[in-house]
Amino acid sequence: MSKIRTCAVCKSEMAEASVEYPYWHDDALVALVNDVPSWVCLLCGHRYFEPAVETTLRHIVNDYIKLGSTFPIPTTPYRPVHSLLN
Numbered sequence: 001m002s003k004i005r006t007c008a009v010c011k012s013e014m015a016e017a018s019v020e021y022p023y024w025h026d027d028a029l030v031a032l033v034n035d036v037p038s039w040v041c042l043l044c045g046h047r048y049f050e051p052a053v054e055t056t057l058r059h060i061v062n063d064y065i066k067l068g069s070t071f072p073i074p075t076t077p078y079r080p081v082h083s084l085l086n
């Protein structure tokens with residue numbers, strides 16, 4: 001059984017979901033990491049990343065920056081987290 005998490009904002013139940021993690025530097029989107037495991041609140045959409053996941057994300061983003069492969073994406077199709085649950 002997986003453990004149940006409750007939302008830090010509204011105390012509702014959270015569900016496991018894979019989300020896109022956009023990394024912003026000032027106004028520029030420098031990296032978009034796909035399929036990041038996270039917890040998403042079923043009520044308010046608040047996202048929570050496990051500490052290990054956050055550490056991994058930081059490494060991924062640092063690698064992007066080191067390689068110079070930042071890719072400015074002019075318009076980012078923003079997808080509300082709620083749509084991930086349907």
Ligand SMILES: [Zn+2]
Pocket residue numbers: 007008009010011012041042043044045046
């Ligand atoms: Zn919530």
